[in-house]
Amino acid sequence: MLTFQGTRNFRLRLVLATLSGKPIKIEKIHSDELNPGLTDYEISVLRLLEQFTNGSKIEISYTGTTLIYYPGLIIGGSFTHNCPKSKSVGYFVEMALYLAPFAKKKINISFKGLTSSHDDYNAEGIRFGLLPILEKFGVRDCQLHIIKRGFAPTAEGEVKLIVNSLLSTPLTLHALESAKFTKIKGIAYCCRVSPSMVNRLIDTARNMLKPLGCEVDITADVWRGENSGKSPGFGMMLYTDNKKNWRVFAEDIGNPGETPEDVATRVVLNFLENVENSYIVGPNQLGLVLVFMLLGKEDLGRLKIAKSQIDETMIWLLRDIKQMFGVEVYLKEDEDDESCMIATVRGVGFTNTNKKIA
């Protein structure tokens, strides 16, 4: 049995275990903290996994610091998942994206809870940033609907993930050429605050992006009434597409006491950083792309990345992939552009057994 320590890549290790069908043991879960053991959101991840699969078995030690997971079959289907207030729904939806295309039944999951936070992808980030990545691998009918918005502390939001494209194997990716970005788009949203906040977000972002000399189109999304929850909040997401339909994005929400100008400034600066530090995919999309490349058929997939994208998170991911699937990702200097590298991944030939039987 494969053994991991700590909570690094907690969700991804469980996802990779499910996809590879290998049982894993995770030790020392928050063992050096005052409240050792699994947190409420990690327990919630296990609950989601239990609902998502059939036949999986989870054993947790008395102190909650050790977990053994025996994966089952990915079933999917329709259900509701209540997320704890400590993590946004994005934390759980992101995990579901790795499994959803390989399920037996079409996915229709309602995630209830916090729709926006600083630490994880917000509903917009997943909808406009991650779902287009899945399309590149053949998952075409995949949507995320925001039914209700829910800011902290009440977190009464709801999003619905619908995945109708079930794959047997993801398409092999060859992405070596980038192209110019066409225009900058975005969404500025708010709940239970004056709609002028959204206008201030948009104006600040537009002014800051003016020197780029390209078109900026940011939509205002003001939520009122029951669907906006009881907690006030605002946030913004910016994205840009290049001519090859690859997208780079950045997003954030306001902290208590922050002005819309502060938030817009932070989002624009993070967006600029992401554009600078990306060649084809953004730094916040790389994990999803590499895992789907790994799951492709037994062929070489290639992706050109900026050298600045190689960080600790990526190395941890690649080490986990090797442990779970025995596959190494080869990184080679790009001869044409010294700021880039070419990541070559040999697909493991993953096959969705549910699809095969059907």
Place this chain on the structure above:
Amino acid sequence: NLRGAFGKRRWDISKLIYMNNITPESALARWRGEEDEEDEQEENIEDDEDEDFFTKKGNGITVGSTEAGKQKVNEDTFIPVMKTTEELELKWNVEKLGQLAVKFLGSATK
């Protein structure tokens, strides 16, 4: 010494990634040629005062520094850790924005 005569050793990142005897942090440091600085930092570990190991935060006591706590929270995400707004504001001046404009279609600087 040898290093002086032949220059810095160039590491292959593909090998460094899978060297389980080194942490991802030191793998990156070696690849970027920052290993000397890393060694110096390691040597200075003993000099560091550990006075603020137990830091009082809010109503309770948090073990470890706040920064370490933050890192632990971010261990399970692919969202990169960004520099502070102040650092980024200094970096992204009009000149730097002009350089980035080349990546955009229809930019004025094209």
